[in-house]
Amino acid sequence: MNIIKLVSVILLLGVTACGSSEKEAEIIIDEEPKVVKEDKSAVLCSDISCEEDNKFIIKQVYADVINGLNTGLTASLYSETFIQHNASITAGVEGQEAYFVDLTTRLPNHIATIKHIIADGDYVAVHWHYSDDVENEFVGSAMVDLYKLADGMISEHWNVSMTPNVSTASGNSVFSDLYIYPENTLPNNNADIEDENNVMVTAFYLDLFNNQNLNLISELVDSSYLQHNYWVPNGSYALESFVSGGGTGGLSIFLTLAEKDMVWTFSGSGAANLETVDLWRVDNNINKIVEHWDVF
Known part of the structure; x- marks a missing residue:
């Protein structure tokens, strides 16, 4: 499993579907790489x-x-x-x-x-x-x-x-697990793919909400995307409508974690308390984000 730490928010991005050998993401700030993998020699827990x-x-x-x-x-x-x-x-x-x-x-x-x-x-x-x-x-x-x-x-x-709302736009609770893997497919259990998912989701989230790069939605989000946010219905089109409505920008992520088919992104400075946490499920059989939760 691979931790990625992040610091501020200006990025240039070229991304294809996760798992593709052609996928490439460049995230920069002041000419320096934005995504910095934690020094494994400093990680006490490495298995x-x-x-x-x-x-x-x-x-x-x-x-x-x-x-x-x-x-x-x-x-x-x-x-x-x-x-x-x-x-x-x-x-x-x-x-x-x-x-x-x-x-x-x-x-x-x-x-x-x-x-x-x-x-x-x-x-x-x-x-x-x-x-x-x-x-x-x-x-x-x-x-x-x-x-x-x-x-x-x-x-x-x-x-x-x-505090959870008594209702949500999707009808889904802020907790429920709803995604069902299609017959004869399984969630990811490969540590190398966890790392790819980590990088892909982090770059997607920052570029989508800070730069309104809506093209990433059709590329990386399943059309039947399951949403657990209060205000956003299910489906990739609903996500596009929400982001295109404005009010985004200024997002920073100080840590992302990945395990199996899940990626968690933690927004804030890291020195103070958390601002927002997002959970993302990636189905690597189709190389798409298929489900999302958040707490803010």
Whole structure:
């Protein structure tokens, strides 16, 4: 799996469908490459076994600390030098434990349900639902947490949350998985293709929303694209209408993660808390983006 870190937003792009040997993306700022792969020598977790171990650690936050009401477990999961990027939570391990105590006592009937989870290098991200009605995905809170781990401990945390609308333009909830792979096809399970998906989705997102390069939609988005955003219906045409309506630009991404058929993009500076997180599903059998979620 391959992490890509990003810094600002001016790009020139030539992209063909992901997986093609002719695909080429050039992203530049002040004559310097915009996409910078994290130095693998600095990544402590560099194999699937380690990434799965990191996932197990993070799942304990939701299963044991929040749902199990075991807030005392916090000190065994978070590093003594833990960095909190959410300014509304008191810094350090003690501040994180106090946050969990408040969360679980203020909303005692709420349950944390993990909807999507990804591990890539030293990072784990979780898209989750917090609600007292776990069957109704149109109530409660939609959240994404981003964690960085080192030596089996959580060393950094960012997050973003929103309240789901009671309805969406597509009729889809902000959580549901709807894409069904056609018969005799499977999701990607190749680490090299994960890297290609990562680069393709990141370049697509930046060029589409900062430069309104609408040609990329017909090239890289399936016509039956499934949308989980509040305001945008299903289909590539609806996405084109939304983007062409304006109000875009100024998007920056500081991190992207990829695992199997999913790519997650994290908007913001990285120094402060998250602004927006987008999840993208890529079907590499057709080399198209087929599904999208966001939390902002």
